[in-house]
Amino acid sequence: xxxxxxxxxxxxxxxxxxxxxxxxxxxxxxxxxxxxxxxxxxxxxxxxxxxxxxxxxxxxxxxxxxxxxxxxxxxxxxxxxxxxxxxxxxxxxxxxxxxxxxxxxxxxxxxxxxxxxxxxxxxxxxxxxxxxxxxxxxxxxxxxxxxxxxxxxxxxxxxxxxxxxxxxxxxxxxxxxxxxxxxxxxxxxxxxxxxxxxxxxxxxxxxxxxxxxxxxxxxxxx
Numbered sequence: 001x002x003x004x005x006x007x008x009x010x011x012x013x014x015x016x017x018x019x020x021x022x023x024x025x026x027x028x029x030x031x032x033x034x035x036x037x038x039x040x041x042x043x044x045x046x047x048x049x050x051x052x053x054x055x056x057x058x059x060x061x062x063x064x065x066x067x068x069x070x071x072x073x074x075x076x077x078x079x080x081x082x083x084x085x086x087x088x089x090x091x092x093x094x095x096x097x098x099x100x101x102x103x104x105x106x107x108x109x110x111x112x113x114x115x116x117x118x119x120x121x122x123x124x125x126x127x128x129x130x131x132x133x134x135x136x137x138x139x140x141x142x143x144x145x146x147x148x149x150x151x152x153x154x155x156x157x158x159x160x161x162x163x164x165x166x167x168x169x170x171x172x173x174x175x176x177x178x179x180x181x182x183x184x185x186x187x188x189x190x191x192x193x194x195x196x197x198x199x200x201x202x203x204x205x206x207x208x209x210x211x212x213x214x215x216x217x218x219x220x221x222x
Contacts, residue, residue: 051151053100054149056094056097057095058082059078060077060078060125060127060129061076061077061078062094062124062125064086064121066119078095081093086109092105092109094106102121130147131146132212133145133158134214134215135217136216137216138165138217139217141161152208153208154207155193155207155215156196156203159215159217165217166217169218170221171197172195173191173218174191174215178214
């Protein structure tokens with residue numbers, strides 16, 4: 001008998017992995033102190049969640065320091081323009097950069113301003129932005145849900161974060177609405193999440209969800 005094709009992680013395991021990622025250690029750049037190593041079992045589980053470099057955003061609180069320059073250490077909040085006000089070099093835009101890119105930008109600014117010759121910057125994200133989506137309708141946990149940071153999250157992940165469908169959910173007709181930058185809306189109708197969860201459709205084609213998306217799960221018509 002032909003062995004069944006392997007399926008993706010169970011709902012409980014995926015939910016645990018996503019939750020672990022949500023409360024992961026703050027992002028830091030080379031030069032910052034590394035967090036203590038996780039136990040072997042936890043490290044193995046965390047390795048199954050592929051993360052992307054953290055991108056700095058407005059309203060995030062960061063701790064900026066320069067090696068061997070304690071007077072330049074500063075805790076800052078990235079303002080609405082994406083900038084921070086650093087000692088000596090004043091305003092510098094960091095929003096939209098990865099933590100490592102921001103470190104290099106700060107180092108360059110100190111060198112260009114003739115303040116330091118070979119600075120080594122470190123950034124620790126102390127209070128990251130929490131991105132959310134809204135899930136409505138026939139799921140077990142509706143409302144605003146926090147997305148795991150620095151990861152691509154698809155429609156299946158969101159349903160898992162919502163603790164799955166209710167018994168009366170129309171799993172083949174999930175709708176996603178997205179507000180675009182110009183204020184217009186884009187929507188995807190009749191997404192068959194149930195088929196993906198049951199292994200009848202390939203998950204690689206699942207819609208990637210963005211912060212601010214609205215997911216609506218309708219009720220079955222009996």
